[in-house]
Amino acid sequence: MRYEIIEWTYGRKVNFNCLIQYKKNFYSVPYQYVGKSVDVKAGIETLSIFYKGKRIATHPLFPDNVQYKYST
Known part of the structure; x- marks a missing residue:
């Protein structure tokens, strides 16, 4: 089993459009969490x-060279 480095980001606020921003990309969450603070776990x-x-929610992570994309 390979070892995976994880990066945690705490206290991200869910925007009114049901998205959070992580490294200049946007990822969706269910609408019930709008305005709430969430934690983000980014793997490889x-x-x-x-x-x-x-x-x-779980999404495929965009590569570092990709910016301003949406995962819904």
Whole structure:
């Protein structure tokens, strides 16, 4: 099993359009979380979004050279 380095970002606010921003890209979350603070876990290939320790969304992570893209 390979070792994966994880980057955590805490306290991201969910925008009114149900998106959070991470490294100049945008990832969607369910509408119930608009205005709430979420935590972001970024691995090598995936980005997971957590609210109070519960995973609410998972997306493929855009490469570092990609900017201003949306994952819904």
